[in-house]
Amino acid sequence: xxxxxxxxxxxxxxxxxxxxxxxxxxxxxxxxxxxxxxxxxxxxxxxxxxxxxxxxxxxxxxxxxxxxxxxxxxxxxxxxxxxxxxxxxxxxxxxxxxxxxxxxxxxxxxxxxxxxxxxxxxxxxxxxxxxxxxxxxxxxxxxxxxxxxxxxxxxxxxxxxxxxxxxxxxxxxxxxxxxxxxxxxxxxxxxxxxxxxxxxxxxxxxxxxxxxxxxxxxxxxxxxxxxxxxxxxxxxxxxxxxxxxxxxxxxxxxxxxxxxxxxxxxxxxxxxxxxxxxxxxxxxxxxxxxxxxxxxxxxxxxxxxxxxxxxxxxxxxxxxxxxxxxxxxxxxxxxxxxxxxxxxxxxxxxxxxxxxxxxxxxxxxxxxxxxxxxxxxxxxxxxxxx
Amino acid sequence: xxxxxxxxxxxxxxxxxxxxxxxxxxxxxxxxxxxxxxxxxxxxxxxxxxxxxxxxxxxxxxxxxxxxxxxxxxxxxxxxxxxxxxxxxxxxxxxxxxxxxxxxxxxxxxxxxxxxxxxxxxxxxxxxxxxxxxxxxxxxxxxxxxxxxxxxxxxxxxxxxxxxxxxxxxxxxxxxxxxxxxxxxxxxxxxxxxxxxxxxxxxxxxxxxxxxxxxxxxxxxxxxxxxxxxxxxxxxxxxxxxxxxxxxxxxxxxxxxxxxxxx
Numbered sequence: 067x068x069x070x071x072x073x074x075x076x077x078x079x080x081x082x083x084x085x086x087x088x089x090x091x092x093x094x095x096x097x098x099x100x101x102x103x104x105x106x107x108x109x110x111x112x113x114x115x116x117x118x119x120x121x122x123x124x125x126x127x128x129x130x131x132x133x134x135x136x137x138x139x140x141x142x143x144x145x146x147x148x149x150x151x152x153x154x155x156x157x158x159x160x161x162x163x164x165x166x167x168x169x170x171x172x173x174x175x176x177x178x179x180x181x182x183x184x185x186x187x188x189x190x191x192x193x194x195x196x197x198x199x200x201x202x203x204x205x206x207x208x209x210x211x212x213x214x215x216x217x218x219x220x221x222x223x224x225x226x227x228x229x230x231x232x233x234x235x236x237x238x239x240x241x242x243x244x245x246x247x248x249x250x251x252x253x254x255x256x257x258x259x260x261x262x263x264x265x266x267x268x269x270x271x272x273x274x275x276x277x278x279x280x281x282x283x284x285x286x287x288x289x290x291x292x293x294x295x296x297x298x299x300x301x302x303x304x305x306x307x308x309x310x311x312x313x314x315x316x317x318x319x320x321x322x323x324x325x326x327x328x329x330x331x332x333x334x335x336x337x338x339x340x341x342x343x344x345x346x347x348x349x350x351x352x353x354x355x356x357x358x359x360x361x362x363x364x365x366x367x368x369x370x371x372x373x374x375x376x377x378x379x380x381x382x383x384x385x386x387x388x389x390x391x392x393x394x395x396x397x398x399x400x401x402x403x404x405x406x407x408x409x410x411x412x413x414x415x416x417x418x419x420x421x422x423x424x425x426x427x428x429x430x431x432x433x434x435x436x437x438x439x440x441x442x443x444x445x446x447x448x449x450x451x452x
Numbered sequence: 453x454x455x456x457x458x459x460x461x462x463x464x465x466x467x468x469x470x471x472x473x474x475x476x477x478x479x480x481x482x483x484x485x486x487x488x489x490x491x492x493x494x495x496x497x498x499x500x501x502x503x504x505x506x507x508x509x510x511x512x513x514x515x516x517x518x519x520x521x522x523x524x525x526x527x528x529x530x531x532x533x534x535x536x537x538x539x540x541x542x543x544x545x546x547x548x549x550x551x552x553x554x555x556x557x558x559x560x561x562x563x564x565x566x567x568x569x570x571x572x573x574x575x576x577x578x579x580x581x582x583x584x585x586x587x588x589x590x591x592x593x594x595x596x597x598x599x600x601x602x603x604x605x606x607x608x609x610x611x612x613x614x615x616x617x618x619x620x621x622x623x624x625x626x627x628x629x630x631x632x633x634x635x636x637x638x639x640x641x642x643x644x645x646x647x648x649x650x651x652x653x654x655x656x657x658x659x660x661x662x663x664x665x666x667x668x669x670x671x672x673x674x675x676x677x678x679x680x681x682x683x684x685x686x687x688x689x690x691x692x693x694x695x696x697x698x699x700x701x702x703x704x705x706x707x708x709x710x711x712x713x714x715x
Contacts (some may be wrong), residue, residue, distance in 0.1 A: 147698075148698075272642065277585065298644075378645075379643075382642070383644065384641060
């Protein structure tokens with residue numbers, strides 16, 4: 067049987083995970099990943115990697131997606147310590163209103179059903195034991211699990227790429243795709259900036275914030291907006307925390323420990339796509355490695371921390387960065403077929419790429435190799451946005 | 453004590469190449485930051501302000517977006533700032549730059565002390581601080597590690613320099629200019645609160661017309677330096693990807709380090 071030839075553009079977590087899942091089809095696929103920089107760099111490297119059992123970022127409707135991601139990384143970590151960069155800090159999700167409280171309680175029930183711990187805490191002293199710097203004024207309670215924490219998107223991408231390579235996938239880094247060849251609205255292959263031509267049956271765009279530009283190569287208007295993921299690394303007053311800072315989730319922002327520092331980022335669901343300060347269509351190639359945050363973010367974060375985590379509001383600002391999240395207008399990914407035959411998308415993960423990539427690319431690999439769709443592919447299909 | 457601190461906005465990226473035609477530095481990124489050694493100078497200024505009171509004014513010459521570096525400096529505690537920005541002064545060498553900065557300091561007010569970083573992270577000439585002092589006709593000490601100030605002897609300051617394994621203490625009459633080595637202290641960090649406060653601190657902008665310097669003394673026209681050659685250093689190192697288990701990697705790394713030691 068002739069092997070299916072698949073080219074993947076982009077070696078972030080989506081591209082690397084897809085390569086791995088395709089490589090599991092026991093020699094049936096011939097896969098090449100093209101990454102213009104390094105595996106798991108760019109927006110994957112700037113991901114917060116908070117793969118938590120319950121929070122507000124991915125609706126409970128997609129619990130199985132979350133669980134598959136979480137357990138994939140746990141297995142990865144168990145196979146080789148450090149390969150998923152797991153920092154088991156636990157997660158505290160704060161309920162500021164009854165609606166959020168309900169979501170958290172549902173998440174806890176689902177986590178428990180899968181065999182993990184979870185509790186909804188209303189005892190404010192107990193909440194302060196977990197996070198002494200928090201203000202418990204104006205909160206109803208908080209969900210807590212000790213079982214999850216931070217996973218490192220760059221480590222995971224590289225582990226997936228390494229596993230895929232062991233299964234025969236070719237990974238080309240430092241190579242930029244310069245042209246995607248289409249004939250009669252059908253994919254033929256692609257060309258790279260080192261002068262090489264490749265023939266492919268399927269080309270998958272895994273370029274995230276670059277998808278708008280990648281799609282233009284096949285005449286496709288990929289409906290992606292960029293929202294700003296602005297993050298600060300804070301050095302707490304006193305320089306060293308004497309407790310384990312958990313992944314902390316509020317609807318407006320989230321935080322986690324990063325060594326002795328605390329990483330704080332604005333949550334993607336608090337973005338307003340009609341607000342030009344939050345969203346637009348920009349050139350991700352022009353993003354600096356560090357810095358680039360807007361003044362409004364300082365005001366926003368100062369107000370948030372003063373009210374919610376006053377113990378860390380006077381932390382030193384060690385560094386900051388800005389990255390662009392790729393967001394379709396409904397904040398769900400775009401996965402699967404497009405009007406160009408053989409050109410597929412695995413993009414638009416917004417702030418949830420690390421959580422969603424394993425399940426999304428598992429299903430996409432099945433579609434590519436067997437032509438079989440799944441409920442997830444149906445929900446996240448490109449056609450919903452047409 | 454009123455202190456002026458000279459800072460420079462330098463590129464964040466180290467990705468700098470040389471234009472073969474003009475020998476000018478070509479920077480990959482336009483994102484700027486405060487020159488690291490200048491942060492050490494700001495820290496010394498803040499410590500002295502805490503000891504003596506007074507105000508700290510930060511100065512720079514650059515394009516309009518150098519305001520960001522000034523705001524960053526004010527977020528560290530500097531009270532006021534002054535930006536000299538004018539196409540007429542752009543492209544100046546160290547002499548022309550020093551004349552502009554000295555004129556800006558003179559116009560702004562009286563200072564007891566002028567501080568700065570010893571070297572910039574991009575040009576690294578180490579000349580501007582001393583040249584500013586010469587323009588202002590005040591003494592200067594370069595590449596200091598720290599300063600000591602005794603309020604009972606308010607007309608002088610002691611700059612401490614490294615001299616091989618010894619310390620050299622140099623007493624200097626005020627006003628004076630002192631430049632500090634990168635890493636001589638641990639600069640404080642801005643906070644969200646100080647960042648917000650810095651947005652409303654005073655920032656004065658001067659053009660060359662405000663300073664009244666002749667056009668043939670500033671910018672490219674006023675620069676006696678001609679860069680006859682500059683080049684990128686040849687990369688003498690090669691990267692290698694090590695593979696294996698954690699234990700194998702540790703052994704390989706150990707062997708490589710031992711091998712390098714033996715060279």
